[in-house]
Amino acid sequence: MAAYKAAELARLLTQDGIDVQTVMTQSACHFVGPVTFQSLTGNPVHTDLWETNAANNMAHINLSRNVDAILVAPASADFIARLANGRADDLLATLCLARNCPLMIAPAMNRQMWENPATQRNLSLLRHDGIKILGPASGEQACGEIGMGRMLEACELIEAVRAALQTGWLQGKNVLVTAGPTFEAIDAVRGITNSSSGKMGYAIALAAMEAGAKVTLVSGPTCLMPPAVDKVIRVVSANDMLIAVQAEISQTDIFISVAAVADYRVEKINPQKIKKTDARLSLELIPNPDILMTVSNLPRPPFCVGFAAETEDLEKNAEIKRRKKKLPLLVANLAQDAIGSDESELMLLDDAGKHILPKASKIAQARHLIKHISSLYKQ
Ligand code: C5P
Numbered sequence: 001m002a003a004y005k006a007a008e009l010a011r012l013l014t015q016d017g018i019d020v021q022t023v024m025t026q027s028a029c030h031f032v033g034p035v036t037f038q039s040l041t042g043n044p045v046h047t048d049l050w051e052t053n054a055a056n057n058m059a060h061i062n063l064s065r066n067v068d069a070i071l072v073a074p075a076s077a078d079f080i081a082r083l084a085n086g087r088a089d090d091l092l093a094t095l096c097l098a099r100n101c102p103l104m105i106a107p108a109m110n111r112q113m114w115e116n117p118a119t120q121r122n123l124s125l126l127r128h129d130g131i132k133i134l135g136p137a138s139g140e141q142a143c144g145e146i147g148m149g150r151m152l153e154a155c156e157l158i159e160a161v162r163a164a165l166q167t168g169w170l171q172g173k174n175v176l177v178t179a180g181p182t183f184e185a186i187d188a189v190r191g192i193t194n195s196s197s198g199k200m201g202y203a204i205a206l207a208a209m210e211a212g213a214k215v216t217l218v219s220g221p222t223c224l225m226p227p228a229v230d231k232v233i234r235v236v237s238a239n240d241m242l243i244a245v246q247a248e249i250s251q252t253d254i255f256i257s258v259a260a261v262a263d264y265r266v267e268k269i270n271p272q273k274i275k276k277t278d279a280r281l282s283l284e285l286i287p288n289p290d291i292l293m294t295v296s297n298l299p300r301p302p303f304c305v306g307f308a309a310e311t312e313d314l315e316k317n318a319e320i321k322r323r324k325k326k327l328p329l330l331v332a333n334l335a336q337d338a339i340g341s342d343e344s345e346l347m348l349l350d351d352a353g354k355h356i357l358p359k360a361s362k363i364a365q366a367r368h369l370i371k372h373i374s375s376l377y378k379q
Pocket of ligand 1: 321
């Protein structure tokens, strides 16, 4: 049954930082209540062509002008027929007819309805009109039969939505992102690390990829699944990270240093596990190389973006850091708010001054940041 997959899709898209507006046909409302989608997306759900609260009774125009892509999931045989004929007999059909953005449909129906020549004829008209048809898959159906007509899974549809949202802001650029913490070994089993989750760096790598960049992600130890970028290099210590960055930097146009690199490491790692005694134990720490500064001091550095997590005097300390590291752009946040959490509020500091990105999910912030970087990079 495709209806519950649509709810899961709305949840995953929202979690992915996408602002989801839901339009439901009357048939859809028989399967799932609008309140489900309202609570999953945080936005009101539209069901009526004649919404009285829409400006000038133009719900279809207002909606279609404010969206970057439309996905109809599930798309029934009846809806496909109406779309193929350019009907405008409910809000969804009218919205599709009035659109000026990419339209995708995810068919879901009984296998015989799918195979019917009328449906296939309608689908070929839609393909001809440039509408993207996602699926369906083959498998067990709600009616108990087995065959073509199952709606694709939410996670498969998300990939298509991401592709449709590609902006091209960084088309063809090589972007190198560092992410996560580093782990500085003390002995064979212990080490010094920090609570960076890697979420922000991974989100930035994904947003850069969505913007058309070729992305290399150098990641310290995290529990996250990396996005499907061109290359992922896993490292442990700051020194490993420096070596990985140096190997990539000559092919890099934009370097985004998000990693929370340990400032110090133990000079001599004990090859064995240090034995516990009653005596005090001192560790002598030596400074780690500053990876970002090593890159920004190169004779021909890439466009360098730094991050600064501060616990106090955010703007002042961050601007000092930006100048010291010679960065065209520094992203500052309050360490206590950002580290490990799913949301952050960011302050972007560049030569023009400061820009605040109010609290939002890390993927939404990453997309704003990539847009900002592309505007500075082009100048
Ligand atoms: O000086 P601070 O550590 O606060 O600077 C943070 C910025 O510098 C981040 O962009 C971080 O990735 C980078 N950095 C680095 N190498 C270090 C320390 C920080 O690249 N050893």
